[in-house]
Amino acid sequence: MQYDLNEDEAELIEIIRNLRRAFPNGYKEQLWLAQEMFDKLVDLP
Numbered sequence: 001m002q003y004d005l006n007e008d009e010a011e012l013i014e015i016i017r018n019l020r021r022a023f024p025n026g027y028k029e030q031l032w033l034a035q036e037m038f039d040k041l042v043d044l045p
Contacts, residue, residue, distance in 0.1 A: 008040065
């Protein structure tokens with residue numbers, strides 16, 4: 001199955017993929033960034 005992703009969705013996937021590589025240095029920042037991007041994409045109040 002293949003999906004058409006917009007730029008933000010593709011960026012979120014890359015951030016998630018980089019979480020493991022960022023551990024332990026930079027992991028918290030990458031996790032924060034992933035959470036912020038997810039919230040932006042789902043547009044929660």
